[in-house]
Amino acid sequence: MGGMDVEGGIAIKLWKKFRSESVFVNYTPFFVCLAAGNLNADSFQHYISQHVHLLHAFAQAYKLAEECADDEEDKKAIRNLRKHVQDNLKSHDSNVREWGFELPEESTSTNATVKYTDFLLATASGRIEGEKVPGKIATPFEKTKVAAYTLGSIAPCMRLFAFINKEIQLLLDPNDSSHIYKKWIDHYCSQNFEAYAFRIEELLDTLSISLTGEELDVIERLYHQSMRLEVDFFSSQPIIQEAVVPLSQTIDHAAGGQLTIFCDFDLTCTAFDSSAILAEIAIVTMQKADPDASETQLTRMSSADLRSTWNALSTQYCEEFVQCVESITPTETAKSFSYEDLCKALVQFADFEKKANSRVVQSGVLKGLNQEDIKRAGQCLILQDGCKGFFQKIMKAENLTTAVHILSYCWCGDLIRSAFLSGDLKALNVHSNELACEESITTGEIIRKLESPLEKLQAFNDILNNRDKDCHHLTVYIGGSVGDLLCLLEADIGIVMGSSPTLRKLGEQFGVSFMPLFPGLVAKQREVVEVGASNWTKLSGTLYTVSSWDEIHAFFLGS
CATH class of the missing domain: 3.40.50.1000 (HAD superfamily/HAD-like)
Structure with missing residues (x-):
């Protein structure tokens, strides 16, 4: 943690500002059914297939961010974050099998996944709100700014994931082995995943230190947009079972409900x-x-x-x-x-x-x-x-x-x-x-x-x-x-x-x-x-x- 004042960093400030939006992910049929332990296996496997597309986008975004960073320590830190994703992708198949699930076949990205991955890669390429930072003539500082923007668009996803899974873990009986998603939830509540989420936030703080107020505003907008895309990603997961949420969809309108x-x-x-x-x-x-x-x-x-x-x-x-x-x-x-x-x-x-x-x-x-x-x-x-x-x-x-x-x-x-x-x-x-x-x-x-x-x-x-x-x-x-x-x-x-x-x-x-x-x-x-x-x-x-x-x-x- 390097003795950094975590309370004063932009990452924690943005998480506190937009954390209330996490309820829109929490209350999706996907997470309510998952927490209850009865999410249909086909729905979960569809999610896994979409998650793989996101992991590839994160790895590519880190690669572009590393090229933009001008400090060797920052480059190394981004490289390590990318390595974490690549290792995750390599062990993904064995992890999914260990969690007790069949691996999904090759899949195409859904609209919500495409919107999310396009946003991550556009940000990492310097295309922020329609403006492109020119690659060849960009100063090192301009490129560093893009690295900060990229981390700002990745950070909320990891923090949100750790946060929601911890909320769910609190509802589980540690001695109940019948909950089929318990191993998966435990994985995202582990100290390793928490440390990974924190390293992203720590690096975002470091890369943001020399930015102007206007540039910090851009990071805030990207962070918020990423949260919204995350909500859309989970809201769009297809659920082929009766769910108690959203309440409006449980009312039989055709019967005059x-x-x-x-x-x-x-x-x-x-x-x-x-x-x-x-x-x-x-x-x-x-x-x-x-x-x-x-x-x-x-x-x-x-x-x-x-x-x-x-x-x-x-x-x-x-x-x-x-x-x-x-x-x-x-x-x-x-x-x-x-x-x-x-x-x-x-x-x-x-x-x-x-x-x-x-x-x-x-x-x-x-x-x-x-x-x-x-x-x-x-x-x-x-x-x-x-x-x-x-x-x-x-x-x-x-x-x-x-x-x-x-x-x-x-x-x-x-x-x-x-x-x-x-x-x-x-x-x-x-x-x-x-x-x-x-x-x-x-x-x-x-x-x-x-x-x-x-x-x-x-x-x-x-x-x-x-x-x-x-x-x-x-x-x-x-x-x-x-x-x-x-x-x-x-x-x-x-x-x-x-x-x-x-x-x-x-x-x-x-x-x-x-x-x-x-x-x-x-x-x-x-x-x-x-x-x-x-x-x-x-x-x-x-x-x-x-x-x-x-x-x-x-x-x-x-x-």
């Missing part, structure tokens, strides 16, 4: 709670009430009073929320999932939420807001990365009938509708409270519709009861707070966004189990082979956790 998605808003779609945004609008409105605020002590005091009132209301809400959760949490963990007991416990939440909302109304802090200001704030609202894009894609997905409903405690449905308006998502159905208005100015009253977990559940059931009973429906609920708990459990698939410790602790005390989505899908894929179909069942007591909207996107739609 429909997907209904329910989603919470605050801290599931947003990064901030909407009440804080409404508070800010109220405070800014008060500050603007008199344009000559600098001379009007009263206006400044009113604005300050308003902020302190909001702070007091927020503090009281947080304190009473904790007390309410503690009062309904049983001291002993239930031996099995107990939905009825959880429902009874959450009845107490209705009283808590209603009292909190009454205090807000009585304080008058929501009085005098302009509806246009609220809508503008909604349009400027920053949703979590990937949230709006997911809804846009799912609503436009061909051959998929999807209804999306937002169920929220938010005080103002207009704020939610405005937040999605810029994404052209008018078809989203919003169910929430509303702020009462007279001539576009809020009166301070809340038109109460959803204030408790049971009211959310009632709205959820009412929507489902209005659907066509003859069609096969799949229901998904995405949420992250205690108020979502009943709906999460009642849906065929309940997905918990983020990591609310309160939600988890309360759920676990009533026997709810929480499972990260990827391991959950691998377990489901095993069921498909054992039972013959992937059945999602509501009230199973299992909820699936995700840390990003990319995971939800990858699960529902693939890449």
